[in-house]
Each structure stands twice: as structure tokens, then as C-alpha cells.
Amino acid sequence: MPKGGRFCPFCPGNESKTPPEILAFRTSGGPNESGWLLRVVPNKFPALRVEGDLNRQGEGLYDRMNGVGAHELIIETPEHLVTQGDLSEKRIEDIFWACRDRMLDLRKDHRLRHILLFKNHGEAAGSSIEHTHSQLIALPVIPKRVQEELDGCRRYFEFKERCIYCDITRQELETGSRVVLETDHFLVFSPYAPRFPFETWIIPRRHFSHFEDTEAAVIQNLAWVQRIMLRKMDKVLEHPPYNWMVHSAPVQEGPLAHYHWHIEVIPRLTKVAGFEWGSGFYINPTPPEESAKFLREAGLG
């Protein structure tokens, strides 16, 4: 229960306060009853809706289309926990399983071209409900930022015949100074020239373009890695607001040799200001070697 007896629509017993669930992992109870460990529900105030046609049209020189898509919330635990890093490894694993299931289901709708998974933690990171939850938005277009990344990766591949993220992973492991931790399946590191202080990326060591194609052993390891990474960040930065986003290939595409899914974590420590909005460049006072060292050396004992 939230402190001070405040109402939480995501706590057990309040299932009727969200739209009916799309998916749940349960130990008992039927749909929209208590007894769940994780619930996926449509956002009550969705950015996009599944119903209707795209109805693409011009308006003079502008273009418009309807907001066809899906906006779902993954309620990560029945406990009123505020911090994803406080979840058990199994709870975190279930988040990724739920996301994977939802992506595999949503991609059957061929209108939906890209699916974004992300989390907003804390008010400064855009979260309005404190009970820990992640989000999924399925879009009828490839978003600008994703298209830029895909184009950049494809140009690199055409030039080198190698995946740029595989090359980055190799170089970061060799250099070592920006590495936070490594496992058999993942590398966690502060990227070269990061936009933000303590920006951290989690990248699978084996090449896969689509998050939803990840194998069970890799998902299990991801849960361990994500939990340790978040706990280190919470320790070093004293529970900062943050966003994480899964970068994954467009869902209607087959496996891509030039793209490599990964997670980007951004603690929200600095303000984005006029220079950043005007330039698309970011002023970051913290070198990645320094943030990686802090995170690497943070004991969780």
C-alpha cells in the first residue's frame, strides 16, 4: 500500500480501476482478480488506440494520420514497490517475458511497424504513478530516432560488412575503462561521448536485431544484469529519476545483420536546455570513464 493511505490504481484489489488486463502471470484468481504477480493493461489515457483506420491524408503541405497503435502498461509486481531495482530477479525476468509475449502478439497486426519498451521512473523522468511499471507503445510508423539509428547502422554495415554494435562491444571489452560489468551474455558500459552523465547501455554480446527473438537463457541473464545495474545506479546516485528504453529493430522486418538490440538507461540528473533543443548536441560534464568507474566499483553488499 502507498504511504499515507493514498490510493494506488495498480495495487491488488483495485483491478477494476484499470482497463481489463491483456495478460497476467498469476498464482491464483481469474482475470482482473487478485492473485497476480504481473499484469499488463491498456493505458487508461492511451497515446494511441488499436481501433480505426490510419486514414493518411494531406492538409495543405502538412501530413496527418490517425493515432492507431497500442499503449500498454506492465505492472511489475503486486507489492507497492517504487523502485525496479528492489524487485527480485524473477520479477524482473517476468517483465521481459511479458514484454516479449506482447511484442510477439502485437506484431501479428501488420499495421504496427515498431514497438517501444520503456520505463519512466520518478516525476522528473515523466512518471505520474509511483507503483513500479514499464510501458509499451506500438506505432504505425518507424519513429524518427529509430530510423536514424537504423540508417546509421546500415551505412556502417555497407562500408565495413560488420555490425557497429558488435564492433563497439569488442572495442569496449578491449579498452575496459568504460565497462561497468560483463557476463557471458551481456556487456554493461558507459558509451563513448554519452549525452548524459551516467548514461549506461546494456548490450547482448551475441548479435540479435530483435529483442523479441531473445532466447530464454539470455532473458534470464538479462534479469540479473538489469537488477545489478539498477541497484548500482541507485546506490551511486542515491535513487535518481531515470528512463530506460529498449532499442530494437522494427517488428515487421526479418532479422537484420546491421542492427543489434540493446537497452539505454538515462538517469535524469541534468536539464535539457536551449543548446540541446537547438543543436541536438548534449553538454555532459561527466566523462564516461568516470561514471563507469563509480558504477563498476559500487559494492552491493
Add this chain to the structure above:
Amino acid sequence: MPKGGRFCPFCPGNESKTPPEILAFRTSGGPNESGWLLRVVPNKFPALRVEGDLNRQGEGLYDRMNGVGAHELIIETPEHLVTQGDLSEKRIEDIFWACRDRMLDLRKDHRLRHILLFKNHGEAAGSSIEHTHSQLIALPVIPKRVQEELDGCRRYFEFKERCIYCDITRQELETGSRVVLETDHFLVFSPYAPRFPFETWIIPRRHFSHFEDTEAAVIQNLAWVQRIMLRKMDKVLEHPPYNWMVHSAPVQEGPLAHYHWHIEVIPRLTKVAGFEWGSGFYINPTPPEESAKFLREAGLG
């Protein structure tokens, strides 16, 4: 003087607390003495410095270069005013004259390829000093966001043989529903599909690619327009934090038929969250027709 007797490095008498001035408009006194109406000083904590070589080099697959450039602050008035809209029209005109002078001077350094003018107002918009000031950053590269805009404008021009901003201006004046105000020289409007609630653009009606080439009569009118626009925003949104950015063509280029300078004003009312960082798309709950109507109808008594 600031409230509560706090120290302000931008108030008269504290000239020695900033690096020596580069430019000042004065009624009395010598350099770095009191008697000024506006001062331009280097940022004490600059993002870039004029000294040194670019020294472009690779670091494995990454690229690096030195931060050669300039970072200057325009202290807009000797009074400890916090709000740009509270300045007189003449003070605002002087800001634009000072920016223009600095741009014409800095572009003589051929290493500097782009100059950004912007203002951060309020802590949520990234401002750390409350005494009203604008900023200028000169860069040795064309920033990502600027290059995207230039490329988009060039592609449109190649297709249509018309400037896209001239076309937007014409369509907005015809449609009317997104217009905030118009003068002989400027159109102020809420752009179609704005990223942010109450995002507002100020665009000169005559085609010029470079802000620094603007004529005296146009600069004078801009001061009037900018002041009214800010006062309307302060009234409707109750003194919000905001950023404005001048979008202007790269300084080493000659006049461009496909690019058109303008100012973008973003009140900081919503948080940028995981969806926005992951997609480059923005969820905006406020239709531009609605924000334009509020601003258009706001009387200034």
C-alpha cells in the same frame, strides 16, 4: 539587486566577477565598469573555448576533436530583472543587435561553422542564474539537429523550388487558426504538430536564411514582436520556464534559397520521458489551434 540580499554576478558593480567583457552598450564608464545597458561576456564555465586546434582524430572506431568554439553570455539589462518580457522594447532590441554584432565578428573565424543563440529561463529550463541573460555558442561543426533541418529544407526545395518556411507562412496566414499575431515583418504561430504544449514560432515574412543579415527595420519589429509574445506567454501560462532558440543558417554559407531563419519558443510544461527519448516523437496533449487561441486572445491590459 536580487531578493534577500543574495549575490548576483551579473548586477552592476560586480563586473569583475565575470570574465572581461567582449562587447557592451553603455551610457557611461569604461570597459568592465558600471554604466552599461547590456554586456556580452565569455561564459566563466564555457562548453567550448576559442584557443587551440581542432585536432580531429580517431580512437578505434570512435571520432574525437577538441571543443574549439565560443560560449558567450548576453547580460540583457543592468537591472536585476528575472523576466525577459519585463524588459523595454529597446532593451530587447539591443539583445538582438548584440547577437548580430557577435555573429558577424565570430564568423570571421573560419573554423566556426555554426552559431546558436538561445535563452534558458527558469530552473526547469536549465538556467542557473536568474538575472535575465541569453547565450551564444559558436561550434566548429554543423550540429545534428541543424543539419537535419537544412537537409529537409533542401529536399523540399529540390522538389518544389520553393522555401518550405515561406510555404508554411503562407498556409498559416490563410488558415488563421494557428496564428498568434502578425505584423508587416513577422508571423507568430503555433506550428502544426508541435512537439510541446504552447510551442510557438516567430518567423520573418521576408525570406532570409541568416539571422545576422536581418535589416534594422526588421530587428526593431522583432523586438516588439518578441516582447508581446513573451508577455502573452507569461500571462497565459503564469510565467512558465521556457527556452527559445534562433534557428539560422550556418555562418560560413552564403544566402540560401532553401533555408529561412526563425525563432522557436518552448515553454517547459511537460517532461520528456522514455517514449520521447526512444522515438524522437513527442506526445503533446494540447492542440496548436487551442494554444494559439489562448495566446492570440490574451490581452496585455
